[in-house]
Amino acid sequence: MTVALTGRGLACERDERELLHGLDLDVVDGTLLRIEGPNGSGKTSLLKMLTGQLAPTAGTLSWRGQPLARARADYRTALLYLGHEPGVTTSLTAMENLAWSAALADLCVDAAAIEAALQTVGLYGFEDLPAGQLSAGQRRRIALARLELIPRPLWILDEPFTALDRAGVAWLEQRLLAHRDAGGAVVLTTHHEFAPTACIERLRLGATHAAA
Amino acid sequence: MRLQRKRRLTIIAGLMALVAIAVGLTLYALRANIDLFFTPSQIAAGDAPHDRTMRLGGVVKDDSVQRDPDSLAVSFVVTDFAQDVPVRFDDILPDLFREGQGVVVIGTLGDDGDFAAQQVLAKHDENYMPPEVADALKATNSLPEGAGNSAG
């Protein structure tokens, strides 16, 4: 279960507008990489590129030594992605949402495992309410419960701290660090500042691209 | 890797099966008379339904066209050189309509065996020729059945 996502000379162009150019990065076991940059600097595009949804216009992206395009099936069994909209359906309950997520991940989970995951993210007692009746922060927690339910070494998270309260932010920060310390890898965009002691890696997008 | 290969083979086999089903069903359907098109022989054999709008295809029999001098009414015989069907029509005929010409007649078959036409369409085939050539061919009696035999 090793993470080895390597990008060399990555460039991204959307409709003739250059977002990224000559970007190198390595995501390996024990990486916690925060992608920073002003609005419109291509953070989300970079994440989409790293998930394999968007092909780089130049450069190579490889997974465990193979080009990502060829290792796609293997890559997707190692990746957990939470997008800007995290994929929580408002007319389904928390339980139904997570059961579907597990099925998409090709995992056999029972109701008890889902309940345990929901309990961890503080949604005990809200399992059977449609997500539309919950607050934005609670819906975010349903999405974050996937981190508990679906064991994947590589997490790619787009603004995961959005809408969380202080307790939730503290929990998620701890959870991300724990995942890294246990040998997993996290790539995320966020406006949240980690504690200085967390020693996370940073990749600043904008005028110049420093290597990670 | 092996799993992926197996899956790919399953998909290809499935696709081929689906395409085979589609082709088989289409070929089966094309054998049947799907668009209610009948030749005089089929009508004589009693294959055609009565009192339903359908299409009759054949050649206008020589010397069979009779026009009513007072109105547009016209009657003629459509033949496939084996059987004949008398047709009645009461509207303007297309320019290309003439004896020996292939036609498609839309109308209903009455119980008396007469075909009441609602529309008469002259059918042209893919044979084109100058008049002199046609005359020459006619003289030697080698004009292709294409003078309009497009009933089938």
Next chain:
Amino acid sequence: MRGKQIGMWKLIHKLGSPKWCYQLCGRLQPVFWIAAAALLAVGAVWSLAFSPPDYQMGDSYRIIYVHVPAAILAQSVFLAMTFASVVFLVWKIKLADMAASVMAPFGAAMTLLGLFSGAVWGIPTWGTWWTWDARLTSMLIQLFIYIGIIALRGAFSRPEQGAKAVAVLTLVGVVNIPIIKYSVSWWNTLHQPATFTLTERPAMPESMWMPLLLMVLGFYCFFTALTLYRLRSEILKRESRTRWVQEAVK
């Protein structure tokens, strides 16, 4: 073998380079304009003035000299668009998409011309300008598919996304081409079978089919010339930010 493959790739990429293609189009364009003008002029005069009238239809059959080329082009253009879409989706060559995008309106126009000339021809020969038979209906569907393709491209605010969506729709739409082609042999239709086939001599004398052949070739040349012309302006439009275009425009 490997070296050969790399050579192929270089060629494909060279062909895919907008600058190179722009220059090539510029050089080829006059050839096709001249060929189209010559073929269409000779074909039109020959077919209207010198080829004999049909023994049954008289002079009205001369509509064939517009109708058949238009109908052939309507389908050929779609096949060309399908090919371009495959190239675009598989090799991500933007030039293929530009070509597909400039071809679509011409294909739609040819389909409309085929339908219109058919209707004009239908009145004197069949006695009706329209009938719902398989060939006419499938050709009408073809027109709608062309219109859908043009409309879909226009609906996207991001051209790159629209290009890919149009390519997928083109691949779906190609199912209609065999239906048009075989509609006259599968069903008993009013429409006559094809005049030209690859395997047999046409069932008309040389004095009739030679001008028709000239007209068909003339339409093809006209289509090619127009596509090259429009492709050039499309390249300039889409590559307007690049240095070579800015230098070329200066």
Next chain:
Amino acid sequence: MPPPESTATAAPTLAPRGLAATCVRQVKRELAIARRRGSEWINPLLFQALVIVLFPLGISPEPALLATLAPGLLWVTALLAVLLSLDALFRSDFDDGSLEQMLLSPQPLPALCLAKTFAHWLLTGVPMALIAPLLGLLLSLPAAGVATLMAALLLGSATFSLIGAVGAALTVSLPRGGVLLSLLILPFYIPVLIFGAGAVNAAIAGDPVTAPMALLGAMLALAIAGAPFAIAGALRISVDG
């Protein structure tokens, strides 16, 4: 919240479900959503019923005339009702990010699309076929055509769902894709309409219906073979293109 445990790499090994189980789950999900948002699948049926009512009022209540029009009217209204339901097919999944989750699943996307389209057929085509006899009654549809109408609608509406899903997937990222969707999809529906209505007319006239039914089956087989891949490709374009 309890302190996080380091479960990242030491997770219990979970058995894979397999593709079939995932597809079943996908269908169940769609049915659960439809149960909660009842209007989404009931409205097209109501629309069809209301349009059917317009014809006796607008044309003529004469039973003989309505009976000749009935097969065509029932098919045209069914087609329009399916069209109406298509815009919502991927819309909410696109908006809430569920579609992106499907795209990144290790399961093959065409299979998931097929499951989703199957659910759409269960929610539109099947109820439509079931209420068809009732609507036929309003139009004095001869009894001889009822069974064929139901069978033909079952087959034809599945093709409608598959082709329609391609159009819905192509237009899901467009803010107002509804009318464009109709323009893209209608031409492809025409053959289904011709042979679907043809089968019912043949049944009423007492002719064999096997030929038009076989063609409906052939179109469905082709749609099952091709549409899932087109839907999957179109969705990838719409989400990240």
